Amino acid sequence: MGSTEAHAARLPGGAALDAGLVGAEGVLAIQARGMELSLEGMSVLQGDTYLWMNHAHAAMYGWDPAALIGLTWRELYTPETQQWIETSVFPLLARDGRWNGEAVGKTREGTAVDIELSLSFADGTLVCCCRDISRRKANERRLEDSMRALDEANVRLQKASQLKDEFLACMSHELRTPLHSMLGIGELLGEELAGPMSERQKQFLEQLMSSGRHLHALINDLLEVSRIESGQLTLNREPVTLQYVLDVSAEMVERLATDAGITFGRASVPLELMLDIDERRIVQVLVNLLTNAIKFTPRGGEVRVEASSDAETVRLDVVDNGIGIATADQAALFQPFRQVDSSLTRRQGGTGRSEE
Numbered sequence: 001m002g003s004t005e006a007h008a009a010r011l012p013g014g015a016a017l018d019a020g021l022v023g024a025e026g027v028l029a030i031q032a033r034g035m036e037l038s039l040e041g042m043s044v045l046q047g048d049t050y051l052w053m054n055h056a057h058a059a060m061y062g063w064d065p066a067a068l069i070g071l072t073w074r075e076l077y078t079p080e081t082q083q084w085i086e087t088s089v090f091p092l093l094a095r096d097g098r099w100n101g102e103a104v105g106k107t108r109e110g111t112a113v114d115i116e117l118s119l120s121f122a123d124g125t126l127v128c129c130c131r132d133i134s135r136r137k138a139n140e141r142r143l144e145d146s147m148r149a150l151d152e153a154n155v156r157l158q159k160a161s162q163l164k165d166e167f168l169a170c171m172s173h174e175l176r177t178p179l180h181s182m183l184g185i186g187e188l189l190g191e192e193l194a195g196p197m198s199e200r201q202k203q204f205l206e207q208l209m210s211s212g213r214h215l216h217a218l219i220n221d222l223l224e225v226s227r228i229e230s231g232q233l234t235l236n237r238e239p240v241t242l243q244y245v246l247d248v249s250a251e252m253v254e255r256l257a258t259d260a261g262i263t264f265g266r267a268s269v270p271l272e273l274m275l276d277i278d279e280r281r282i283v284q285v286l287v288n289l290l291t292n293a294i295k296f297t298p299r300g301g302e303v304r305v306e307a308s309s310d311a312e313t314v315r316l317d318v319v320d321n322g323i324g325i326a327t328a329d330q331a332a333l334f335q336p337f338r339q340v341d342s343s344l345t346r347r348q349g350g351t352g353r354s355e356e
Contacts (some may be wrong), residue, residue, distance in 0.1 A: 011054035041130040048072040060115065062108040073128075076105050093121045102133065114138075168226045172219055179219075183212045228312045235278040242273045242314060246305060251287040253294060261299035267307040275314060289318040 003356050009351070034043050041057030043050055063074045068075065074082050074237040081104055093099045099119045104112050114137040118129040186209045188194065190202075197205070228231040246266050257264035275282075293303045297320045306317040325333070 039082055041128070042134075043128045043130075045073060045126040045128065046124060048074070054285065057128070057130060058115060060130065061105055064347055081105070087255070089119070093119055093126075097121055098125050132152055165226050168222055172223050176216070179212060179216055183209065183216070188210065200217070235281060237276050237278055239274050239276055240279045241271065242269050242275055242307065242309075243271050245275070245277075245279065245282055245286065246307070248279075248283050249305070252283075252287050253290045256291065257294050257303060260294055262297050263302045264294075265304035268309050269309075273309065273314070278282060286316060286318070293318050293320040293322060296320070 018148045021340065036054045038054060039056055041054065041060050043053040043057045045338060049070060049072055053065045053068055055065055058068055077085065089099055089101070091105075097120065099117070100115055103115050103117055107113055114134045116131045116133045119126045138256060186205060189197065189205055190209070224233075246269065250264070250266050251311055254264055279350075290303060290305070297303055301321050303318070303320040303322075308315045308317075
């Protein structure tokens with residue numbers, strides 16, 4: 001007599017069930033019960049017709065399993081999806097014996113449902129496992145819509161930024177042309193080439209020139225910020241001494257400090273200390289910081305430039321004993337056009353550029 005091999009079926013919890021005790025029919029019953037209770041849809045088809053289907057499969061499409069037994073799989077798909085399955089899926093299934101992918105099904109009420117399919121085919125029998133992925137696909141579509149809306153918003157912002165740059169360039173030209181003429185005429189009047197002026201007239205002229213220069217500086221500030229934001233600002237680096245940078249910056253602000261009754265001082269640095277920088281931009285930043293310090297330092301105060309260096313870097317510090325900035329307001333530093341005191345009655349000028 002031949003030997004008898006023991007067969008065991010594994011029950012929930014890990015216990016083994018001896019097939020010799022329950023018989024082959026018992027094992028099949030257990031397996032069928034497990035498939036019926038599965039949260040994933042399962043079905044078996046012979047040709048195009050459903051032979052068996054668990055509850056999860058039928059529920060995905062809004063059907064009762066008994067109602068679909070004996071019907072074709074086409075009941076669950078639109079004509080367009082049926083054609084796609086027949087022309088694109090079935091040839092691969094016949095060649096490979098299996099296919100995994102996604103399809104759009106049709107519920108009993110006619111609404112669409114996104115399904116993930118896993119198909120196996122052998123000897124004319126088709127086994128289908130499926131999962132409802134409608135929620136995931138809806139989230140993906142929402143994400144795609146959000147990304148599309150974000151792209152469209154970016155395009156609009158870029159267009160608005162371009163229009164802003166064009167507007168600033170146009171307004172700069174329109175404002176600078178008459179302003180240059182006004183300042184030029186003012187300089188001629190100040191030289192008294194058109195005749196002597198009284199002290200009162202000189203005071204009026206100085207006020208006019210001061211306002212004109214202030215307006216010219218504001219226009220330049222706006223254009224500078226526009227160039228930086230558009231990436232059109234280029235740095236022209238060249239060797240220059242630190243002493244020269246400090247000298248040029250000091251010449252621009254010493255008169256302002258004297259008129260404000262403020263003591264101005266600067267560091268003494270080695271004459272041979274060379275920097276590889278864009279001299280005009282560094283001077284511009286340093287002058288802006290110094291001017292800002294002078295504006296907010298009371299009469300009798302002090303503003304000075306300190307310098308320190310190592311083998312790789314040079315550090316410049318603008319130090320003053322002015323009103324300072326409260327800790328709560330420091331978060332607004334270096335934000336373009338933000339000022340700590342933005343009230344209409346503030347005494348100091350400026351555009352609120354980040355380097356001011």
